[in-house]
Amino acid sequence: MKELGCWKKAFEADLDYICLELRDLVETPACIILNGTVGAGKTTFVQFFSKNLNKSEMNLKGPARGGEDVSEVTSPTYSIVNEQGQIAHADFYRLERMEDIIHLELNLYAENKRFFFVEWGVDYLKALHDELGENYSYYELRIEPNQSKTELSEEVVSRNLTLFGLNDVIRDI
Numbered sequence: 001m002k003e004l005g006c007w008k009k010a011f012e013a014d015l016d017y018i019c020l021e022l023r024d025l026v027e028t029p030a031c032i033i034l035n036g037t038v039g040a041g042k043t044t045f046v047q048f049f050s051k052n053l054n055k056s057e058m059n060l061k062g063p064a065r066g067g068e069d070v071s072e073v074t075s076p077t078y079s080i081v082n083e084q085g086q087i088a089h090a091d092f093y094r095l096e097r098m099e100d101i102i103h104l105e106l107n108l109y110a111e112n113k114r115f116f117f118v119e120w121g122v123d124y125l126k127a128l129h130d131e132l133g134e135n136y137s138y139y140e141l142r143i144e145p146n147q148s149k150t151e152l153s154e155e156v157v158s159r160n161l162t163l164f165g166l167n168d169v170i171r172d173i
Contacts, residue, residue, distance in 0.1 A: 004139070005163040009146060012041075015048040022163060023052070027137040028114040031128055033121040033166070036143035041159055042119045045143060046089050049115070053086060081109050091119040098127050106131040125166065126173045138166035 005025050007018050026032065034042040081090045081104060088109040095101065101124055110116055110132050121128060122140065129138065144160045 001140070001169050002165045003162060004165050005161075007159075007161045009158040010161055011158050012044070012048075015045065016052055018161060019045070019049040019052045022141070023049070025163060026115075026139055029110070029116065029132075029136050030114065031116045031118065031132055031136045031138050033125065033128070033138070033140045034117055034119045034143065035122050035140055037145070040143040040145050042143060043089075045141070045161075046087070046117050049117075050084055050087055080104060081106070083109060083113075086112075086114040088113045088116045089119075090117070090121070092124055093120045095120075095124070098124065101127040101131060104131075107133070110136070125170065129170050129173075138170055140164045140166055 005022065007014070007021075010018055034045065036042050080092070080094065081088060083089075088106075090104075090106070090109075092101075106116075106128070116132065116136065118124070118128065125138070129136075140163070142160075142162045142164070144162075146158045146160060
């Protein structure tokens, strides 16, 4: 597993820049597994990433994406997979067995997508590869929250984000 990028003590205000940099680091189509604890900021990252793709990249009509409300992208915890333009966003938190992935028909969601984000997908890497295929490049983005107190006792949450390439791991599975 090769580290491709690392961002330390990143705040929400830094996510626009990080998303643009990450977009340049990955080869598309890309499956990006988001790895982090509950509340680490996995869905928030996808919201910012979506916002930072321009209108033509998202295949959306209407005003440019920049500056729009990022709350349009919601967690797919209950629907399991959401789509928006060039992005598919899955959340495997509720999956109980590896075989559950087969019933999701991920290959249909992946058609014509440049980015396929998967929350809680680390344990499903082989199954993701089987469903999405060789055409995709595979990555893991680890999101680890940092919590600290300021002088005014306000809780400040920053995150460490680290991007890893997983294609070499897949060959060994």
